[in-house]
Amino acid sequence: MGEPVVCTTVAGLREAIAQRVAGGAESLGLLPTMGALHRGHLEIARRTRAENDLAVVSVFVNPLQFGPGEDYESYPRQLEQDVALLAREGVDLVFAPDVREMYPDGTPVVSVTSGAAGSILEGATRPGHFDGALTVVSKLFTIMAPGPGVPFRAYFGEKDAQQLLLMQRMVRDLDHRVEIRPVPIVRSPEGLALSSRNQYLSPEQAGHALVLHRTLSALAAGELTLEQARRRVAAEPDVRLDYLVTVDPANLALVEPAPGTLALVAAWVGPTRLIDNMRI
Amino acid sequence: MGEPVVCTTVAGLREAIAQRVAGGAESLGLLPTMGALHRGHLEIARRTRAENDLAVVSVFVNPLQFGPGEDYESYPRQLEQDVALLAREGVDLVFAPDVREMYPDGTPVVSVTSGAAGSILEGATRPGHFDGALTVVSKLFTIMAPGPGVPFRAYFGEKDAQQLLLMQRMVRDLDHRVEIRPVPIVRSPEGLALSSRNQYLSPEQAGHALVLHRTLSALAAGELTLEQARRRVAAEPDVRLDYLVTVDPANLALVEPAPGTLALVAAWVGPTRLIDNMRI
Incomplete structure (x- = not known):
């Protein structure tokens, strides 16, 4: 080629x-x-x-x-x-x-x-x-x-x-x-959504960042409520939650978690802002 | 055809x-x-x-x-x-x-x-x-x-x-x-710039509206200052001046009247808003 x-x-x-x-x-x-x-x-x-x-x-x-x-x-x-x-x-x-x-x-x-x-x-x-x-x-x-x-x-x-x-x-x-x-999102074997900004993460921060995907997965599996999911992200060391919401993918209106909705998360891991999302 | x-x-x-x-x-x-x-x-x-x-x-x-x-x-x-x-x-x-x-x-x-x-x-x-x-x-x-x-x-x-x-x-x-x-602007024989909204004008108002073109022409000919031009429009019966300015035609910045600038006027004639303009 x-x-x-x-x-x-x-x-x-x-x-x-x-x-x-x-x-x-x-x-x-x-x-x-x-x-x-x-x-x-x-x-x-x-x-x-x-x-x-x-x-x-x-x-x-x-x-x-x-x-x-x-x-x-x-x-x-x-x-x-x-x-x-x-x-x-x-x-x-x-x-x-x-x-x-x-x-x-x-x-x-x-x-x-x-x-x-x-x-x-x-x-x-x-x-x-x-x-x-x-x-x-x-x-x-x-x-x-x-x-x-x-x-x-x-x-x-x-x-x-x-x-x-x-x-x-x-x-x-x-x-x-x-x-x-x-x-579709491409992820590391551990589940971190690939992003140019991942190169800013220390190995330790990259480990903490996995909380985003893990929490979205648990939310999608119905193992956590939205509020529990927020607390789980916020409890991770070196992670500061901005938002974790579920929206109607057609118009981004905020809705309760339900099949077909889209869970969106944004958080700072150290100084680096990361986002991720998953269909419920 | x-x-x-x-x-x-x-x-x-x-x-x-x-x-x-x-x-x-x-x-x-x-x-x-x-x-x-x-x-x-x-x-x-x-x-x-x-x-x-x-x-x-x-x-x-x-x-x-x-x-x-x-x-x-x-x-x-x-x-x-x-x-x-x-x-x-x-x-x-x-x-x-x-x-x-x-x-x-x-x-x-x-x-x-x-x-x-x-x-x-x-x-x-x-x-x-x-x-x-x-x-x-x-x-x-x-x-x-x-x-x-x-x-x-x-x-x-x-x-x-x-x-x-x-x-x-x-x-x-x-x-x-x-x-x-x-x-270029198309005008009535009397000088009124053609506009769909002219059909809202009574014959009397159409007469008053001629002040716009007359004043722009006098301004372009250097017979009036900007301030005199404004007063002339404002003095016309049934006409309410919104603005009369000269701008740099490249970027619409307000400038003093000078060759190459563009004079812009907007006024209500009765209830009808009209605009006109002329190169100085």
Whole structure:
């Protein structure tokens, strides 16, 4: 398998996609990432590759989705390593623009917003996060749209449950010609949901972080009430619970735990914020 | 010239555009309107027709861009007459969806916003207006996008100066593959800028409304200071001035009148709000 072509400009990406479509590519798949790829991403890249003639992975650390005091500056950037990993998965194109390419006029005047639905749960502690993510993904969808007749699919992990739901809403509400394909959470053998931020965890903290998955599993099995589950997470050393709730996966409304609902948890483990979720 | 094809569904419009493009149409032009077409619209429709193989006019009274207490319910709706007028201009397609077709899930959860730039000038008295207009136009751009290789142009009158600027920003900020083509203001022989809302004016009010154009002209000719111009508008019977300012047309920042700046005026004439503008 050859190396992916790395495009760093919008025009270059459009040109590369147009060429492949003209050359017979009959479907286009996108995996949007911020790089620092781990096994979770590669699992999704593999699906993107398998399900589409043309497989594109974007690698862009999007300043709009980081709040003040968050880890924008220190977020891991390792493009060369990412490209090597994606080469092994047979990805065709990597889109790796810099900030000035994506935001040539600085912070956008016109942007995409999720209003109230983006200011609860993760949005409550990360104001502006979802609007930033929606804006950059909307741009990617519009930049890459291969035109009528060429199916276009975008892949999002189920780990970021609120993000996935909002992306699905965006596609409906703004008529993007793309199909969102959700991908199940990839976990370590011990159950920790894979995340770029896991590399911030000490081995000890990684051990404490397992309480999230264990508690969700117990909740899903009906062994704990919601309140007991919250207490169990909060009792873990070096873990500070933000929220543990069950929601209607269709609209994120808070509901009691019941089959078909989705349990969402967010907690800091040491200084590192982690999220996880599980269908009840 | 034949009657335009009237599409009432998103799928129908996409299909009609795809067919015409497959049949050889090499460019696509869109004039977005809320109907109640007047000579100003028809002037733009003519340009849209002349400059594109496929000319589309959308007719949709967009609830999102009306505030509480505004004239959404009473806004004139006269599709049959509009289609007849557009037939005379040789327009190919009219897109006339109902509200449930454009917003099948009700008010969008995810939408387009212009933030601060949309809450000054017109936005100050019409909160949410520009976000509503940007959202529906973004949807139209995405729905209609003919694909790479087919130039897509959208036509906006210069009368709505702030709207035009925000649409241009939206295209840059969200990467819509469309070129915005501004169209000069069309005026009555007496100078009144054409607007659907002019039909609310009594003959007497229409006379008073001429003060807007006369004052802009005097300001542009250097015969009045900004303050004198404001007093002149405010002194007209049955006219209540909202704002009369000069701005940098690149970013809407308030500046002193000078060559190259844009004078913007908004006033109520009787109960009807009118706007106008002129390059200095």
